[in-house]
Amino acid sequence: MAAIRYNDINTSAAWARLHQHQRATRHMHMRQLFEADSRRFQRFSVELDGLLLDYSKNRVTGRTMELLFELAATANLRDWMGRLRSGERINISENRSVLHYALRLPAGSELIVEGVDVVAQVQDVLARLTTFCERVRSGGWTGFDGRRIRDVVNIGIGGSDLGPELVCEALASFSSPELDIHFVSNVDGQHLARTLERLDPATTLFIVASKSFTTPETLLNARAARAWFLQHAGEGDIARHFVAVSTNTDAVRDFGIDVEHMFGFWDWVGGRYSVWSAIGLPLMLSIGPDAFRQFLAGGHAMDRHFFAAPFEHNIPVILALLGIWYNTFYRAHTHAIMPYDHGLRRLPAHIQQMDMESNGKRVGRMGEWLDFDTGPIIWGEEGVNSQHAFFQLLHQGTRLIPCDFILPLNSHYPIDGQHRVLVANCLAQTEALMRGKDEAEVLDEMGSVPDELVDILLPQKLFPGNQPSNTIAVDRITPYTLGMLIAMYEHKVFVQGAIWGVNSFDQWGVEYGKQLARRIEPELSDGAETWQHDCSTLGLIAHFRKRHRG
Numbered sequence: 001m002a003a004i005r006y007n008d009i010n011t012s013a014a015w016a017r018l019h020q021h022q023r024a025t026r027h028m029h030m031r032q033l034f035e036a037d038s039r040r041f042q043r044f045s046v047e048l049d050g051l052l053l054d055y056s057k058n059r060v061t062g063r064t065m066e067l068l069f070e071l072a073a074t075a076n077l078r079d080w081m082g083r084l085r086s087g088e089r090i091n092i093s094e095n096r097s098v099l100h101y102a103l104r105l106p107a108g109s110e111l112i113v114e115g116v117d118v119v120a121q122v123q124d125v126l127a128r129l130t131t132f133c134e135r136v137r138s139g140g141w142t143g144f145d146g147r148r149i150r151d152v153v154n155i156g157i158g159g160s161d162l163g164p165e166l167v168c169e170a171l172a173s174f175s176s177p178e179l180d181i182h183f184v185s186n187v188d189g190q191h192l193a194r195t196l197e198r199l200d201p202a203t204t205l206f207i208v209a210s211k212s213f214t215t216p217e218t219l220l221n222a223r224a225a226r227a228w229f230l231q232h233a234g235e236g237d238i239a240r241h242f243v244a245v246s247t248n249t250d251a252v253r254d255f256g257i258d259v260e261h262m263f264g265f266w267d268w269v270g271g272r273y274s275v276w277s278a279i280g281l282p283l284m285l286s287i288g289p290d291a292f293r294q295f296l297a298g299g300h301a302m303d304r305h306f307f308a309a310p311f312e313h314n315i316p317v318i319l320a321l322l323g324i325w326y327n328t329f330y331r332a333h334t335h336a337i338m339p340y341d342h343g344l345r346r347l348p349a350h351i352q353q354m355d356m357e358s359n360g361k362r363v364g365r366m367g368e369w370l371d372f373d374t375g376p377i378i379w380g381e382e383g384v385n386s387q388h389a390f391f392q393l394l395h396q397g398t399r400l401i402p403c404d405f406i407l408p409l410n411s412h413y414p415i416d417g418q419h420r421v422l423v424a425n426c427l428a429q430t431e432a433l434m435r436g437k438d439e440a441e442v443l444d445e446m447g448s449v450p451d452e453l454v455d456i457l458l459p460q461k462l463f464p465g466n467q468p469s470n471t472i473a474v475d476r477i478t479p480y481t482l483g484m485l486i487a488m489y490e491h492k493v494f495v496q497g498a499i500w501g502v503n504s505f506d507q508w509g510v511e512y513g514k515q516l517a518r519r520i521e522p523e524l525s526d527g528a529e530t531w532q533h534d535c536s537t538l539g540l541i542a543h544f545r546k547r548h549r550g
């Protein structure tokens with residue numbers, strides 16, 4: 001197949017100017033930029049509805065930002081934003097619109113796509129979810145022995161797990177004390193077994209969450225959960241204890257779940273963007289329909305900002321361009337996300353999927369090869385804990401690692417000044433990463449030390465600094481601010497994909513491993529015919545057959 005070049009962004013003048021600018025400024029140190037401009041914080045920060053983005057601790061000048069905005073214009077970003085917003089089928093390889101933002105449109109707004117009233121569809125499902133959640137939360141929906149539901153188990157994986165789990169953890173302080181929400185995703189029996197051992201089947205509700213309703217891990221766990229349930233109850237009781245969230249009505253019915261108890265969504269919602277849809281049911285059960293609508297409202301506030309604000313004040317656009325600055329022009333390979341909030345500890349995992357599955361692509365949306373780096377490796381851990389783990393490498397390692405620090409200014413758990421310590425740590429890290437510690441400062445700290453020791457110790461106590469970071473501060477984590485934060489990252493990913501020219505909404509890379517797993521699984525049984533594998537895989541299959549006692 002001949003390679004067709006379609007997106008020529010890397011041959012544009014804007015791209016070349018950025019390379020040139022990077023070469024000219026790469027030795028510039030942020031410490032000097034701060035010394036030279038006492039208003040740098042004001043110049044390089046944006047606030048929206050209580051969410052503050054401080055991006056002043058980046059290796060950028062006003063000129064860098066100008067060139068990055070020029071790149072966005074060259075890539076026709078505005079145009080792509082319009083296509084997303086109008087419901088054009090920009091997910092070309094799957095011939096789908098990308099409308100997760102429409103899940104956040106308030107009732108009464110209008111969005112007609114290909115003759116369909118999208119808002120009406122969304123609001124219908126929201127109304128059904130609301131009725132259901134109110135019954136469960138009030139105790140009106142009972143289990144097979146008449147007692148109210150106490151535990152909810154969400155069975156799903158990937159996008160049907162990461163988002164819902166993150167938001168339930170993050171908003172635990174808003175959750176109903178009457179309900180415990182659990183998540184089972186891994187096909188490793190340990191995950192389901194350890195969850196079920198604490199639960200009473202008579203008061204447990206299972207949500208089988210799968211957009212396709214064909215995902216083997218989810219269906220295996222759902223079948224195992226049903227078998228466990230049927231040890232204690234009859235077939236007729238399943239309807240009160242199993243509900244489904246899916247786009248596949250037939251498969252839900254075949255599984256044995258009453259489609260009256262199925263909550264739908266649409267093919268224009270990608271799994272990793274689906275937490276706003278019925279996939280968010282665990283959250284609505286946990287915090288209630290009104291608070292869930294606040295979550296949607298926070299996302300919607302970010303959408304309005306994203307679609308309307310000029311690029312110079314547009315939070316997702318700025319974050320995306322900074323990411324491209326490091327990823328493409330500095331060739332930084334990774335980007336770390338550090339939430340200074342225990343409830344947000346699953347945020348890095350959620351953004352990791354959102355970003356890496358969306359932009360981890362080597363060809364453009366029209367199948368053309370791209371000869372530049374696209375999506376970075378996203379990783380991270382909750383703040384403070386990570387300081388005692390991997391921050392050493394950030395401070396004194398050899399790599400450039402841009403970071404996002406997420407900082408709620410107030411805690412829902414105000415234990416004796418602890419939040420101040422947390423905040424102080426967050427600010428200290430961003431400052432230390434930016435300014436580093438130079439020779440004069442180290443010598444000053446060392447005091448009188450013999451010369452030969454100075455030679456050994458001085459280099460080890462130097463901190464190069466110049467490590468870039470964004471600080472994203474919110475008043476506190478609420479449904480609204482959490483909605484803003486997640487939507488902010490979604491749009492960031494979209495902007496980067498639009499500029500690199502990739503389709504951020506398909507995920508063909510996930511398929512291959514699944515195909516091979518289906519092939520290998522029967523081969524793990526003795527005597528089963530073995531397909532033409534490499535000798536490593538054959539050796540491992542044989543090793544398993546010899547050692548497995550299942």
Ligand code: G6Q
Nearest residue numbers: 158159160210211212215271272
């Ligand atoms: C997300 C991905 C993937 C998906 C899971 C679960 O964008 O497509 O993570 O969410 O594979 O898929 P189902 O919801 O169809 O079970």
